[in-house]
Amino acid sequence: MIQILPAEPHKTKIVQKLPLTTYHQRLKYLDSIQFNTFNLNSDRVTFDLTSNCTSAMSQEQLSSIFLGDEAYAGSRNFIHLESAMRRVLGHTQIIPTHNLLGAKKLIAKVLGKKNGTVLTNSTLIDTIFQDNGMDCVNIKIPTPLSEVTPSNFSGSIDIKKLKKEIINDMTKSIAFILIETCPASSHSQPFSLKNLKETCSIARKHKIITILDISFIVENAAFIIQFEPSHRKKSIAELVREMVNEVDITVMNAGEDCRSNAGGFITSRLEDIADELKNQVVVYEGLHTYGGMTGRTMEIVAKGLEDMVSDRSICWRITQIEYLFGKLRENRVPCIKGGNGIFLILSDFLPQLGHTEFPLFVLSSALYLTGAVRTVVDDMYEYLLNSEKSKTLGCEIPRDSFTNQHLDHIANAIIKLYENRRSIQTLQLHAKGKWTDEFTFELKDKNMPLFPIINELDEHNYEPWKITTIEHIGFTEREYRQKAAEEAGYNTFLLKSEVIGIDALTDSGTSAMSFEQWSLMLKAHETTYSSKDYEEFVETVKEIFGYKFVIPTHQGRAAEYICSQSLIKDADRIPGNMYFTTTKLHQELAGGQFIDVIVDEAHDPESSFEWKGNVDLNKMEDLVKKVGAHHVPYISFETCVNMAGGQPASMDNMRQVHDFCKRHTILVLFDATRCAENAYFIKKKDPRYKNKTIKEILKQMMSYGDGCTVSSKKDCLVNMCGFFAINDLRIFNKAQDLLRIYEGSRTTGGLSCQDLSAHTQGAKEMLDYHYIRSRVEQTQYLGNRLIEEGIPIVRPPGGHAVFLNARMFLDHLDQDEYPAQVLAIETFIEAGIRTMERGNVSKGRNPITGKNYRPALELVRITLPRRVYTNSHMEVIVQAVKKVYQRRQSIKGLKFVYEPEELRFFQGRFEYLKRGGAK
Numbered sequence: 001m002i003q004i005l006p007a008e009p010h011k012t013k014i015v016q017k018l019p020l021t022t023y024h025q026r027l028k029y030l031d032s033i034q035f036n037t038f039n040l041n042s043d044r045v046t047f048d049l050t051s052n053c054t055s056a057m058s059q060e061q062l063s064s065i066f067l068g069d070e071a072y073a074g075s076r077n078f079i080h081l082e083s084a085m086r087r088v089l090g091h092t093q094i095i096p097t098h099n100l101l102g103a104k105k106l107i108a109k110v111l112g113k114k115n116g117t118v119l120t121n122s123t124l125i126d127t128i129f130q131d132n133g134m135d136c137v138n139i140k141i142p143t144p145l146s147e148v149t150p151s152n153f154s155g156s157i158d159i160k161k162l163k164k165e166i167i168n169d170m171t172k173s174i175a176f177i178l179i180e181t182c183p184a185s186s187h188s189q190p191f192s193l194k195n196l197k198e199t200c201s202i203a204r205k206h207k208i209i210t211i212l213d214i215s216f217i218v219e220n221a222a223f224i225i226q227f228e229p230s231h232r233k234k235s236i237a238e239l240v241r242e243m244v245n246e247v248d249i250t251v252m253n254a255g256e257d258c259r260s261n262a263g264g265f266i267t268s269r270l271e272d273i274a275d276e277l278k279n280q281v282v283v284y285e286g287l288h289t290y291g292g293m294t295g296r297t298m299e300i301v302a303k304g305l306e307d308m309v310s311d312r313s314i315c316w317r318i319t320q321i322e323y324l325f326g327k328l329r330e331n332r333v334p335c336i337k338g339g340n341g342i343f344l345i346l347s348d349f350l351p352q353l354g355h356t357e358f359p360l361f362v363l364s365s366a367l368y369l370t371g372a373v374r375t376v377v378d379d380m381y382e383y384l385l386n387s388e389k390s391k392t393l394g395c396e397i398p399r400d401s402f403t404n405q406h407l408d409h410i411a412n413a414i415i416k417l418y419e420n421r422r423s424i425q426t427l428q429l430h431a432k433g434k435w436t437d438e439f440t441f442e443l444k445d446k447n448m449p450l451f452p453i454i455n456e457l458d459e460h461n462y463e464p465w466k467i468t469t470i471e472h473i474g475f476t477e478r479e480y481r482q483k484a485a486e487e488a489g490y491n492t493f494l495l496k497s498e499v500i501g502i503d504a505l506t507d508s509g510t511s512a513m514s515f516e517q518w519s520l521m522l523k524a525h526e527t528t529y530s531s532k533d534y535e536e537f538v539e540t541v542k543e544i545f546g547y548k549f550v551i552p553t554h555q556g557r558a559a560e561y562i563c564s565q566s567l568i569k570d571a572d573r574i575p576g577n578m579y580f581t582t583t584k585l586h587q588e589l590a591g592g593q594f595i596d597v598i599v600d601e602a603h604d605p606e607s608s609f610e611w612k613g614n615v616d617l618n619k620m621e622d623l624v625k626k627v628g629a630h631h632v633p634y635i636s637f638e639t640c641v642n643m644a645g646g647q648p649a650s651m652d653n654m655r656q657v658h659d660f661c662k663r664h665t666i667l668v669l670f671d672a673t674r675c676a677e678n679a680y681f682i683k684k685k686d687p688r689y690k691n692k693t694i695k696e697i698l699k700q701m702m703s704y705g706d707g708c709t710v711s712s713k714k715d716c717l718v719n720m721c722g723f724f725a726i727n728d729l730r731i732f733n734k735a736q737d738l739l740r741i742y743e744g745s746r747t748t749g750g751l752s753c754q755d756l757s758a759h760t761q762g763a764k765e766m767l768d769y770h771y772i773r774s775r776v777e778q779t780q781y782l783g784n785r786l787i788e789e790g791i792p793i794v795r796p797p798g799g800h801a802v803f804l805n806a807r808m809f810l811d812h813l814d815q816d817e818y819p820a821q822v823l824a825i826e827t828f829i830e831a832g833i834r835t836m837e838r839g840n841v842s843k844g845r846n847p848i849t850g851k852n853y854r855p856a857l858e859l860v861r862i863t864l865p866r867r868v869y870t871n872s873h874m875e876v877i878v879q880a881v882k883k884v885y886q887r888r889q890s891i892k893g894l895k896f897v898y899e900p901e902e903l904r905f906f907q908g909r910f911e912y913l914k915r916g917g918a919k
């Protein structure tokens, strides 16, 4: 069944930075390429709206890059491709080609006839068949633009015309019938299965070969399921096989539904034709077992074929097309929805321009200028002009690479342009070419821009990256989740990730890395001794954080261990702005005692104080008075305090703490794990820093410290790494000794050089304003939506997570019935969303009294991995929490059935209490 999905059925695995440009830059670029957007370099285009070879791959596809068996003959990858094709499509023969043109070229050579005819539902003459002496006759049913919509199946063959062509074909010149799935030449409209069957049956009767271009077969199949009632219950996989089974031959552009960035193939159920095609493949393409594709491309295509028939993935594509279409129609923009995106109707959009006044070029240039969007203008101009394609401007949507926030921006650009369409200037032809990419233009009125500036569109209010690789996520039924929760002892840490839909357990090591990070990783030289990767790691950390000495550690707690062991003596007190579990534990293991010196507001989930991460200097003063400064080796000053709800500290507070500590010769050591998020809050909330860069703010923050420990698995955007940085040589030497004993070599800290390299790039990326803004604003969005729905959360929402106030949420439970623990597991059971308890269970027991600490904050942390989920996923979280809230009174508390002594929240197991709340 095709359904509209609330969010992507996948998470992001790898991202690629989007080039961001301003109106004035685009004005210049347009001028330099003479108003033909084909010729814009991709680093000047934010949204490339062409679906060909631009879709996000699955991580399984991407990993195929390393599985290429680049044998000249009979490679494993070809065998994989062949068997995937047989499983998914059902034909027996496959002929690999370098792309769709390669496939069509072979078809032309083998099945072409001199002065022959190709009957087709394409309205655009196929240049390759024309060049091989054939004539393309369009036999698609004619449909006025106003009636073009997928449910009308206007991509269908006109059966009457087909019969007429066959009857009139006295000289038997019909070479074959070519049927395109969602033909690009006519706004990507589908044909019906009934029509395909009828066409093929007529063709069979007259012994005419049928060829199906299956580049958009999945979209076409989805429309058949949606709009042809007798097929409503079929799966995409079934329908794809059924369609292929009708025809003799298929051709495929692997850059579309297969999501490859190159490649193609022909399949056939007729062995004799396949043999002839194989003989030609060696002439024009390559060998019959690679056909001009690398081994790795064949592997990517094989995986893509298997992936493409997943119902969920096409549902998301249809959802995104509907989403963009809905926005445009709401604003009365004249457009058509097709299998491959949205098509703007030129005659309604630019009525002032006639068909031959280049409305396609004008609108595509104006859209680039307005929204940095590139749309599709291609083909041989003469043919294009006579096809249906010339009546619309295609805004194709690459599969899974843009989020709905991106689509919002694209929609806004189109809407603004439409509202102000009268002010779009006319272009004057400068040079004509045979092909559209050769055309050049100039402005008719050189003193006026093509389209006036629209300021707010340049705010880049969207994720500044596109998704290049996705990871499919699990979908489970409630009963299954209930059982999984029971098996995990009602502890979300013990759930297997395969049962999780949205994993909001932690932002630690869960970030989507960028292509830039991956490419540096691939360049790393592995060694446990000294390396360039280590040196670059150190230099980057020094440059960003400003401390003299840097020690890599495998993650944050290792840095905390060596820091605590280097600095703490028995009976020392370590003040901190709230505890973090591992930080506190390492202080205690080194003989120290943690003292909470955070401002009182931090313990009040209802307080809307802006700087809840601040240190209370009176508390510091009291501590020093009580134990003496010589018993306080350092203050552990956390940026964007995790346990307080990701709350930031102000720059003034950092400076005051620094001044206080200097007076008492106490070191200031930041836990700078979430330092970029803190810097963003300072920029946003403190007007004095409005015009400073994130890098400048962070440098100033760190200048108030003597060193830091960092879990780089958070802000630094890596999956594994941490470090300890310090200005004092003596402490550095001691810490380095400990590193050698407990962690790994001085130059790796037990990490691979790949991890160090990914860190070098990740630490730079965290400073990008557009990135950090979109990161923190996503958390704000989630928090504000929950507040809107009346859910009790810690206010204001922090940087990395939104914290549900479990004490208020489940106010019928006593804190020793672990309300946060139960709320976390109930949210999982409700919708497969994994969160984390941060309350009584996490805080542990007082070793002297044996009683639970019962901390003031009893919270469930919904933690957002960086660059992984979209705002659509945020909405899914909101709806799930809302449902749990509605049934909150029926929720019972938990008791421990297994309770480890240390960090009990990781491994502890629970069971539900029999009775209702103790209160």
Ligand SMILES: Cc1ncc(COP(=O)(O)O)c(C=O)c1O
Pocket: 508, 555, 556, 557, 558, 580, 582, 583, 638, 642, 671, 673, 674, 711, 712, 713, 722
């Ligand atoms: C503030 C803070 N400090 C330290 C750590 C420990 O880091 P790691 O998990 O990398 O050992 C964490 C982990 O969540 C953290 O949030």
